[in-house]
Amino acid sequence: MKSRRRWRWQHRPFALGLVLYTLLLLLLVSYMLDYGARRGRAGEEELLLLPPPPRRCPSLEEALGDWSWQEEPPPAAAAGGEGAGNGTAGGEAGPGSRAGGKRHVYLHATWRTGSSFLGELFNQHPDVFYLYEPMWHLWQALYPGDALSLQGALRDMLRSLFRCDFSVLRLYAAPPGPRDPLAPFAAPSGGKSGHNLSTASIFGWRTNKVICSAPLCPDAPWAREAVGLIDGAACERSCPPRGLRELEAECRKYPVVVIKDVRLLDLGVLLPLFRDPELDLRVVQLFRDPRAVHNSRLKAKQALLRESIQVLRSRYRAEPRALPRRQLLPPAGAAAAAAAALSGARAHQQHRAEFFLGGALEVICQAWLRDLLLARRAPAWLRARHTQLRYEDLVLEPRAQLRRLLRFADLPAPDALEDFVLNMTRGAAYSSERPFLISARDAREAIHAWRERLSREQVRQVEAACGEAMSLLAYPLSGRDGDRPDAAAARGRPSAPPNPG
Template sequence: MQCSWKSVVLLALASIAIQYTAIRTFSPKPVSLRCSVGPAPPGHAVNCTQLTASEQGCDESLTNAPSFSSAPVPSYDANKRTHIIILATTRSGSSFVGQLFNQHPEVFYLFEPLYHVQLALLPRLAQSRNLAERRAMLGAARDLLRSLCHCQLNSLESYIRPRPANHSTDKLFRRGASRSLCSPPVCEASLGPEAQSLALADEGECARRCGPLNVSLAADACRAKRHTAIKTVRIPQVSDLRALIEDPKLNLKVVQLVRDPRGILASRIETFRDTYRLWRLWRATGRRPHNLDLGQINTVCEDFLRSVSTGLAKPAWLRGRYLLLRYEDLARFPLQKTRELYRFLGLALDQSVEDWILNNTRGSSDLSSRQKFTTVRDSAANAENWRVKLSFDMVVYTQTACQQILDLLGYKTVYHARELRNLSRSLVEDRTFLPFF
């Protein structure tokens, strides 16, 4: 008996739904914790215009930095727990943005917890761009994010493979990227400041010193913090988070990080050499392979366009909950943009965060090229180094496929190879994207 491909897809999706239902059925029921939600500040419209005034960044030499300093400033309430989701795509600078919260002593930070949902439900579809397949895990992802915001980390155990025994696991994805999971009381080892810095620079050192992660202790550490921050590249668009943003039990704010798609492509080619092998072949030979997967960059631009368009349309459900952040602005003016980011969130910026920025944005460009997941780099030089890594015809194709989002975000089009290589002329327009309250 023969089955059509549509039948096979339907059977696969049905199987995924059954797996998710089974996980939900047999998972321990979490105890609900209420988060206080304060009133929104007075309204203010989103502004997306070119700047005319010069503003300083983290030192006297930084001028003309985009800023939303004219926006109303939310008052800081130490008793109000804020949940932060960093919404991004792979190789857009999200690890760097995550560290801006990871370094804060009152923030419990989780790095890509949805990796486990994807691995459990869609193990063979990790690279898929089929819409039905990509949406299949969103229900599970939203439920898990809600639980994690409430510090119910036991919900994560349902997706970790093999499943933790006695709430203990050594399989949590990139545990070492979270300071909270490498520090007492979660980590029983005595890690002084120097050793703790080493653990975060070399994620494997955290696991070696601390041993298996006790999920219950991690949940206690989460509840002891004032705020929660979660980074994910596995939610395509901000509209996918609407149910959480409108949840009255959450004080959830979304930071959507975007980057020039041409920069994303160049970074992925360097980082994921096997997956992007044909792109590397195109760059080396000057001839585009006939079987090149163009969807690898098309999907990025489509998701950006839908999500950013939603945010800039200022729907009522995003009022005071959404901030659009360009990676290039953060890379050029890291301290200023971090201050503005914290101001939007209504959080007090700790000195430890500022110190980390100053120590991690003056690194060698050579270091960042050799260590693909490092956050220590010359951030300003890194922002547009894709211009010497892509061939002109690859840039032309990407511009054609992504023209709408390039225009919307203020990334300039290049029309000649000489223009592409002229690094004295930035391809990033001075724009400001104001949050609306």
């Protein structure tokens, strides 16, 4: 009995130490969990209070390395001399030496920059086979795929279309609903099949000069060589749908194929096409004052909402996950944004569509900046096959710019086409109630219409998002307080870009 008490007395300090150690561990674990939670909440509040991270120029060296811009020119181009068969920004073009003399021109633009008007100039030329926004079908079929993920498919589609192979459209332009895998091989019922595409659903066919004139449309009331806008309703009445094979055969007759689209976000994606010996690719990149672009996009915001979301999703996909996502177009002060976020109020009081369109414009301006930097550092043989054009220059100097574009594409400049471009930019009204309708307008007024329609805050937001690209394109910024540019700039034309080619 006495020995048992002695044993308990000897081991009591050990038991007490064990209990204290266990309590210490429990307290320590509880403290660490509470500290982590408080640290996380504090970090979130700190991020909300911080101003959005500043935009930085894209990594030029990294981008050039990704697309191998410094590689040697393709053998065919090297054999024909630097820039063989291609005009520089303002120089003369020589005879083509690649792709059997056939030229392939891509009009690289974005929404509401005047690209439909630019495309219409090529549509009117008698030597041009013109395709209007064929990639629309791809984007619709793969919605809600983000714009960045669709760039490769877009490039492959371009390659097929430039070769007058329109079968690629069957992958994307098929009618909605479940597809029967055996349907393309089954005999059509009554000569019609939902899978047999025709001219009556592609390339803006109601105003396409090739589709709406002989020989594809023998009863057309106008000739292919005649310059002038086509009445879409009259074309629909006079021109029955024709199969893709007939359209492909007609495409092969033309010396120049021109494709206009607004869904390419990275000029570097086209490098494999530049190097393809079977193509003589030339790119005309169209720019416009981002403030005017934003003003025009707001007028058609419901029509542009779907694709703006696809553009915006590409930015979230490309952002480093460790960095906080910035607001699309932040309000005037970071403190106001933080207060709105912390209180659960909406950070923006704009309409939902305007919110998405503004964010998409920021992505587009960053894409412009990348393209401008890449074009400046590209080798000479590639620069000779890429030219830049500002919408403002086109409408203020329509004849001179038209001649430059046609030289670049190795095309003659008919007098009737020069008269056409002048008349289209000297209309009676600034705009149309139908924003996607091509018509004669007072384009000189359209250049500065944003000054009367955008608020000071909207102007400030666009300039904050697009300032770097605007600087390279020689678009003057407004005053520091978001006011309009000075009266002299408002009355005159925009400054000339430092490097228009």
